[in-house]
Amino acid sequence: MTNDEIFDKLSALMKEQLHNESLKVTKQTTFHDDLGIDSIALVEFIIRLEDELNLDIPDEDIEDIQTIGELVDYLELKLKS
Template sequence: MTKEAIFERISTLIKDQLHKPELTVTTETTLQEDLGVDSIALMEFIISLEDEFGLEIPDEDVEDMTCMGDMLNYLDKRLK
């Protein structure tokens, strides 16, 4: 799976979860500041990512993810 395809999928997931299909999401978009994702919404998003990509994301790895680019890079490495 290409990085572009991964990013497209995670962008769609976060837009669906937030019920905001009009959002513009870039790799620099931060989860908390730009999207207003709280800790509960973040965990729901991580669960969606785990289901979508068929992998488990440990909590300690999530702590290092502050923007969509961090998630993209993490998933790209894990999926290779």
Template structure:
């Protein structure tokens, strides 16, 4: 899976979770500031990504993920 494919997939997941299919998301989009994701929504998103990519994301790793680019780079590192 390419980096662009991974990004497309995670942006799809967050749009679905937030029920905002037209939401514009870039790699600099902040999970908290721009998307308004609270800790519960973040954990739901992480669970969706774990299911989608068939991996386990430790809680301590989630703490370092502030924007969609962080999430993308983390997943690229874990999947490749």
């Protein structure tokens, strides 16, 4: 998957999880400040991502990720390996 394809997938999943199809998501969008996602909701989102992308994402890898773009870049690397 390309970086843009991963971004599109993440955006769609985030809109679905937050029940807001008109949500504006960019690579600079932060999970906490912009989307109001707490740590529990983020864990739920990551579990869903793992299922969708057939990946294992360790909790410690997610701790420092703050934006959609950072998660996209992380997933791009993870999917290549």
